[in-house]
Amino acid sequence: MTDESPALRERIRGWRLAFRGWRGTRPFWAGLLTILGGLPIAYFPYADLKIGQMTVRMATTAGAGALIIGILLVTLGLTMWFHQVVRVFAGVASIVLALVSIPISNLGGFLLGFLLSMSGGALAIAWAPGKESGEDPAEPEGRSPQTEPDDTALDDLLGRTDAAGGDPFPPLDDGGRTVNAVGGRHRG
Structure with a gap:
């Protein structure tokens, strides 16, 4: 072993991690299957x-139609990789071209290209971008996490506060069960 081996390993590890990061931000497998499906067609x-x-x-x-379909499928696969914003269009177009390749190109490249292109198109449609590492996956975008909902702003807007500033709908006593004035029931 030479002194360059650890540096080379670190460089290869860095490339591998960079590729993994790049691959994770786009429908990589959908694009790869679509490209591989276009080649036999x-x-x-x-x-x-x-x-x-x-x-x-x-x-x-x-x-000539088979050549055009194959080239379009390869182009759509590359589009899935480099312009993931149009992934749904590329996925639908891949599925349509795979279906058209059945009568035009020897049963869609002897079913090999057809199946690969259909799978790639379906994966492109189903793929969704992941959350950033700092975001909570359970929380929808644009909302801040809250432990309890705050209804005071809604009560103020609707004018549902009493003069003392308390609960506008005080609970009524119903023999061991609490009945809210608006019709909600729960055990007390």
């Missing part, structure tokens, strides 16, 4: 399969 209509002396071509009359 675009490739198979132009591929020549050689079996011994015999060459088998999978070309269809809509070979």
